[in-house]
Amino acid sequence: MLLSEIAAKLNLEFKGKDKEIRGVNTLEDAREDEISFLANPKYLSLLEKTKAGAIILNPDLSSKVETALLSSNPYLDFARTVQLFAKPQGCFSGQSDLAFIHPTAKVHPTANIYPFVFIGAEAQIGAKTTIFPGVYVGEKVKIGTDCVIYANxxxxxESKIGSKVIIHAGSVIGSDGFGFAQSQTGLEKFPQVGRVVIEDEVEIGANTTIDRAALGETRIGKGTKIDNLVQIGHNVKIGQNSILVAQVGIAGSTSIGNQVILAGQVGIAGHLTIGDGCRVAAQSGVGKDLPPKTDVGGSPAMPHKLFLRSSVIIPKLPELQKKIRYLEKKIVELEEKLEE
Amino acid sequence: MLLSEIAAKLNLEFKGKDKEIRGVNTLEDAREDEISFLANPKYLSLLEKTKAGAIILNPDLSSKVETALLSSNPYLDFARTVQLFAKPQGCFSGQSDLAFIHPTAKVHPTANIYPFVFIGAEAQIGAKTTIFPGVYVGEKVKIGTDCVIYANxxxxxESKIGSKVIIHAGSVIGSDGFGFAQSQTGLEKFPQVGRVVIEDEVEIGANTTIDRAALGETRIGKGTKIDNLVQIGHNVKIGQNSILVAQVGIAGSTSIGNQVILAGQVGIAGHLTIGDGCRVAAQSGVGKDLPPKTDVGGSPAMPHKLFLRSSVIIPKLPELQKKIRYLEKKIVELEEKLEE
Amino acid sequence: MLLSEIAAKLNLEFKGKDKEIRGVNTLEDAREDEISFLANPKYLSLLEKTKAGAIILNPDLSSKVETALLSSNPYLDFARTVQLFAKPQGCFSGQSDLAFIHPTAKVHPTANIYPFVFIGAEAQIGAKTTIFPGVYVGEKVKIGTDCVIYANxxxxxESKIGSKVIIHAGSVIGSDGFGFAQSQTGLEKFPQVGRVVIEDEVEIGANTTIDRAALGETRIGKGTKIDNLVQIGHNVKIGQNSILVAQVGIAGSTSIGNQVILAGQVGIAGHLTIGDGCRVAAQSGVGKDLPPKTDVGGSPAMPHKLFLRSSVIIPKLPELQKKIRYLEKKIVELEEKLEE
Structure with missing residues (x-):
């Protein structure tokens, strides 16, 4: 693709001579026919060494390089450039004879169904959706258009998947929520008769689990991105454009707002409300509602600034304990002196 | 189903006029032909607004509603009502020609084997057990009666699964434990030649992993319920009716008693004994044995009450540090004054 | 197998009468035709009760038993003995007609391909590698010789798997990394166009996820062992002979050295360098680079000794707070007395 074409598609100003670009790469590894980017000033020194044929960078830095696309958001524009070059995975199209498609299922003729896919009764698969091998589609599941459902x-x-949804390999959507009632003889199952709804443009990582509701719905809002090995309990609601990093766990019936960021290994207790724009630091444990735009850290979570300040004191506790002992001794001494 | 029938099946007193009930729902969402419940007094105000055709609630509250089933444990009785209405998942019965069943395997004629199931040599599958697509049953595995093994x-x-066991999609039972011996050239595998035994009425969540023993058994006791993404190491023993919430991890050779509750993301170190009835708060890390009926929290874990009290002091550490500095200064001042 | 044969294969001195050994077991459970071992002096008393036909133990203890193999590393030599007796899992050989093998894939004639395996275009499978049911091998994946790839x-x-690699059931190698760019309308996908490289002799647990690089490679070094439910982000590099225990999470672009040990549920932030030989205690959270041979614990992590010392003070915080209050009061009293 010509550099001028990329500039045109991304609507960016282009500096230097036009040339053929054959791929994308980092500044370190790029060859002369590859395009790269600079978003973090920390890596400024790499501009001198890179062999990249063109660089997407901030207009302020245009004097530093010969050939560039000028962008106020180089990371975003590089992501879009990668989109131009990326080929979708897969090596199969059409609907395999080796798949099992229930006679009552409705599969759009443009959908791709790999071998060893099982599609249950009354399921619906939308146009241009691709379903990789080993996927299980239960009865009455609806999948929209332009989805990619990876292997297994x-x-x-009854799960409902919107359009332009990506679900990575091994994830489980609509498993039973964890609900039991204590009886005199043991634990009795509360049958989980609700469902899961995944809205448009959601992406779900590998081996993640999202439980169906006990009654009603578990719902993941439009544009939300979920990483690998995340656990989402029954009846959880997540808003739009939120980010859940790997190994996060959310207990049942909790509601998470829009544009929330939960960093890796965070745990959120059940029946809570986490407001729009909240950010929770890695490994934190949240046990209380959070009003919108709250930043927290720690387990149990506290305001993030306080977390940073108290965290540095934890390693000093042995020293503080010593100081307190010393002060106690001193007080006794002073009291004795005063008695005299 | 008539309300009077539900009352009879659950052995509950019934107040009001008989009517046809077509489903179960929450107080908020129930329609006039649905039954709901009130277990938590916090939601008492919803009784006025609900359209539910009947409500399961405590006899004390019977005056508040026209049509009710009176129960001393409304949550349990609602769970049982949901059991009456819930239909099992699935759309296939019999034994699919698209499954691979080893000629030496013994599959009960009433078992349901979906397409793309693999059943290995000398495996045994009990009556009325259902095995969803993509399940792998290794050689000499035994599965009892009335089990549901979900997809993949x-x-x-050699894993042994009791009767009335439910295993949700994507879980792995009997993978090798994590055992290596250090040699001069690297890590050598300790082959894991034990097995896993799952007793009756156990439920295992989605994408959970339970490792086979190095030698001997990993065992999950009768009626124990395990949530999603839980890790259970080799040679772990878990008693009866215990509850392991999502993302819990238990290291090798640890023994967990009966009716233990491990909340989400808890970690338990290896070679420990956790007594009957212990409760471990979410995200805690247990590194020592716990006597029966111990409640702990924190990482490392401490008695739960102490955990609650010390947790509220952590965010005050910067302030406490200031106070200590102030006290040190004051002591010096007082000493100087006394010198004078 | 004769005990003398085992001794010869392991190059160990053998004490007592030769006999037929039919299996391996613990000291508690061993029968007379089984061999066991003693590595931990804590279990010395079991020597008197065991029925084991022979015991691998330290030469110092040879007088305690009649029949023994003498070893300076009994755990390693017992592991090697178990290797002599262990049979590989599985009940199928050859290449199943029920597998889908793309016509452009190259599968070595000695490889075993179970039913319901999908092998994509231009994939390569090496000699004596076994691929269990439900495995998905994407296009251009290369797998070396003598690998075992368990079910699903x-x-x-484009993932590249070396030789003598074991991957346990349900793991996902090469899923997209978690990369998005913020635009004015939401989150745009940064297509993940790199790959994963797994070097020789790596073992990967069940339901673990290893993401492909955004650009370039995610790489797991030779001999490294990874447990179940571990998350490895895009562009992570791990050195040789490192150990990652269950439920560890490593964020993107972090580099982990050789012989590093990360205990269960550890989290490592992105873009860090963890030096050779570092050890991180269970549940710790590492947010900064660690120089080689550093031992840390806690979240946020601190030097391990400091972690142990400060951990015991956390439960004493309520008491320390009281002491500080008492000291404050005392100081006021002393000041008042001095005023007088």
Whole structure:
């Protein structure tokens, strides 16, 4: 693709001579026919060494390089450039004879169904959706258009998946929520008869689990991105454009707002409300509601600034304890002197 | 189903006029032909607004509603009502020609084997057990009666699964434990030649992993319920009716008693004994044995009450540090004054 | 197998009468035709009760038993003995007609391909490698010789797997990294066009996820062992013979050295360098680079000794707070007395 074409598609100003660009790469590894980017000034020194044929960078830095696309958001524009070059995975199209498609299922003729896919009764698969091998689509599941469902994903009965949704390999959508009632003889199952709804443009990582509601819905809002090995309990609601990093766990019936960021390994207790724009630091444990735009850290979580300040004191506790002992001794001494 | 029938099946007193009930729902969402419940007094105000055709609630509250089933444990009785209405998932019965069943395997004629199931040599599948697509049943695995094994579960060789066991999609039972011996050239595998035994009425969540023993058994006791993404190491023993919430991890050779509750993301170190009835708060890390009926929290774990009290002091550490500095200064001042 | 044969294969001195050994077991459970071992002096008393036909133990203890193999590393030599007796799992050989093998894939004639395996275009499978049911091998994936890929593993396009690699059931190698750029309308995908490289002799647990690089490689070094439910982000590099225990999470672009040990549920932030030989205690959270041979614990992590010392003070915080209040009061009293 010509550099001028890339500039045109991304609507960016282009500096230097036009040339053929054959791929994308980092500043370190780029060859002369590859395009790269600079978003973090920390890596400014790499501009001198890179062999990249063109660089997407901030207009302020245009004097530093010969050939550039000028962008006020180089990371975003580089992501879009990668989109131009990326080929979708896969090596199969059409609907395989080696798949099992229930006679009552409705599969759009443009959908791709790999071998060893199981599609249950009354399921619906939208146009241009691709379903990789080993995927289980339960009865009455609906999948929209332009989705990619990677290998060995399980979509349990009645789950509803929007359009332009990506679900990575091994994830389970619509497994039973964890609900039991204590009886005199043990734990009795509360059958989980609700479902999961995944809205448009959601992306779900590998081996993540999203439980169906006990009653009603578990819902993931439009544009939300979920990483690998995340656990989402029954009846959880997540808003739009939120980010859940790997190994996060959210207990049942909690509601998470829009544009929330939960960093890796965070745990959120059940029946809470986490407001729009909240950010929770890695490994934190949240046990209380958070008003919108709250930043927290720690387990149990506290305001993030306080977390940073108290964290540095934890390693000093042995020293503080010593100081307190010393002060106690001193007080006794002073009291004795005063008695005299 | 008539309300009077539900009352009879659950052995509950019934107040009001008989009517046809077509489903179950929450107080908020119930329609006039649905039954709901009130277990938590916090939601008492919803009784006025609900459209539910009947409500399961405590006899004390019977005056508040026209049509009710009176129960001393409304949550349990509602769970049982949901059991009356819930239909099992699935759309296939019999034994699919698209499954691979080893000629030496014994599959009960009433078992349901979906397409793309693999059943290895000498495996045994009990009556009325259902095995969803993509399940791998290794050689010499035994599965009892009335089990549900959801899609893409893997049961490695020689695992023994009791009766009335539910295993949700993607879980792996009987993978190798994590055992290596350090040699001069690197890490040598300690082959894991034990197995996993799952007793009756156990439920295992989605994408959970339970490792086979190095030698001997990993065992999950009767009626124990395990949530999603839980890790259970080799040679772990878990008692009866215990509850392991999502993302819990238990290291090798640890023994967990009966009716233990491990909340989400808890970690338990290896070679420990956790007594009957212990409760461990979310995200805690247990590194020592716990006597029966101990409640702990924190990482490292401490008695739960102490955890609650010390947790509220952590955010005050910067302030406490200031106070200590102030006290040190004051002591010096007082000493100087006394010198004078 | 004769005890003398075992001694010869392991190059160990053998004490007592030769006999037929039919299996391996613990000291508690061993029968007379089984061999066991003693590595931990804590279990010395079991020597008197055991029925084991022979014991691998330290030469110092040879007088305690009649029949023994004498070893300076009994755990390692017992592991090697178990290797002599262990049979590989599985009940199928050859290449199943029920597998889908793309016509452009190259599968070595000695490889075993179970039913319901999907092998994509231009994939290569080496000699004596076994691929269990439900495995997805994406296009251009390369797998070396003598590998075992257990059921329902997914190897996404272009992943490169070395030789003598073991991947346990349900793991996903080469799923997209978690990369998005913020635009004015939401989050745009940064297509993940790199790959995963797994070097020789690596073992990967069940339901673990290893993301492909955004650009370039995610790489797991030779001999490294990874447990279940571990998350490895895009562009992570791990050195040789490192150990990652269950539920560890490593964020993107972090580099982990050789012989590093990360205990269970550890989290490592992105873009860090963890030096050779570092050890991180269970549940710790590492947010900064660690120089080689550093031992840390806690979240945020601190030097391990300091972690142990400060951990015991956390439960004493309520008491320390009281002491500080008492000291404050005392200071006021002393000041008042001095005023007088």
């Amino acid at each position: 994903v399980c979509l349990l009965a | 579960v893997c049961l490695l060789a | 593993v997914c190897l996404l396009a």
